[in-house]
Amino acid sequence: MRGPLTLPRLKELSERALPILEKHFPELLQDQTFLAEPSDNYHGLVIQCDCPPDDRAGFTKCDCQWHPLAGTPMIGGMSGYEELEWDEETAHEALAKNLEWINRAAFMTEAEWIEVLAMAGMTPDDHAKRMAWLDGEIASLDTPTPTAAGLADGGGR
Structure with missing residues (x-):
């Protein structure tokens, strides 16, 4: 993901993510897929907006911080154990957060995989x-990858 995340960019990424989820990762879809409605649905991301601050502390109290644009693809369903609650997220959030825990789908092409990782702000090396x-296999995420370590000291080519 390049640049600051804005609501139009979130909608665009979600529109790209939903077909990928449906085709390659259907297990990540919850009970329903639907389009966001104005001021009715929520996202869990930090959004950059140009709304002016509303108070002396400089905080913006606009809906950009909580509500996606109308028509943004959403995924939702009931979750919980004793007390079921409605849980929803944008299609982009669902794909991006789950890429940290899942491998590439077996029938996904290399080009599709690189596009999916780029949407989530990851590189193939980051994911590997x-x-x-x-x-x-490694003790820390701070451990250099073999590719990065080889290039840093001039080897690996």
Whole structure:
């Protein structure tokens, strides 16, 4: 993801993410997919907006900080154990947060995979390092990847 995240950019990323989720990661879809309605749905992201501050402390109290634009693809469903609650997120949020824990779908092309990672702000090396850390192959995410380490000292080519 390049540049600051704005509501129009979030809508665009979600529109791109939903078909990818439906095709390659249907298990990540909750009970429903739907389009956001004005001031009725919520996202969990930090959004940059140009709304003027409303108070002396300089805080903006606009809906940009909580509500996606109307028509933004959303995923929602009931979650919880004892007390079920409605949980919703944009399609982009669902894809981006789950890429930290899942591998590439078996039938996904390399070009699709790179596009998906770019939407989430990751590179293939970032993702490979995270998967190695989850599998216990490296002790820390701060450990240099073999590619990065080889290039840093001039080797690996």
